[in-house]
Amino acid sequence: MSSDIAVGIFLQRLLHEKYMEDSKVDVLLQSVIRGVGLNFTTKSSFIQYANNLLSDVGFMLVRVIVAGKRYYSLKDLDSINIGESMQSENAVYLLSQDDLKTPTRKLRDLQNSELATFTQNSTLSESRHVTPFKLYGSKFTNTELIIFIDCINTIIETGKPLSLKNNGTLNTWCYVCSKRSLIDDSAQFALFCRFERKKWLEYEDSGTSIAPGIRFYFVCL
Secondary structure, eight states: OHHHHHHHHHHHHHHSSSSHHHHHHHHHHHHHHHTOOOOOOOOHHHHHHHHHHHHGGTEEEEEEEETTTEEEEEEGGSSOOGGGGGTTTTEEEEOOHHHHHHOOOOOOGTSHHHHHHHHOOOTTTTOOOOOHHHHOOOOOOOHHHHHHHHHHHHHHHHSEEEEEOOOOSSSSSHHHHHEEEEEEOHHHHHHHHHHHHHEEEEEEEETTTEEEEEHHHHHHH
16 A cells, blocks of 8 residues: 555656656655655666556556656557567667757647647637647647647758747748747747746757757657
């Protein structure tokens, strides 16, 4: 019973954070184990125990390496193609620095959602329907979500980060925002800052360009 409580506390924190760096997992596990009086010999044994419980409901903990950093995330077993030999603490999805700059998919996991319709028909931009991004705790309007999708698709198509500078080309944050009627420079930058704080987007090239943030990969991996 104490072991199950420990797993529950750990998962509550992980679900709140959406993803967690490996070093933070170590600290959290130490606190949880002390709090419930358990003595798991290794972090691996705790993760394996948690996965044994989670597998009954179709989930597992996986580690994802992004730009050399290790993160833990909760994954739906139906959404990932892994064998029984991979269902352990050692299951790792490796994303390189190039993957950060040039994602290999266009939000494929969201193609069946209303977001696919939003990208095809801008007249739906003010629809009040709930989107998957809002389900992940983000507070963005539908127009702002379309801007995010346009940004990601531009990065995918060009294979380069999106420039923050308004240099008169199509591959800029200014152009992506203006296309959706967000014209004011300060409003454009404020929107990017909100996406950056929520880890949907991040700075690239010493702060002059935009790349997908870490949360993008955990939602769409």
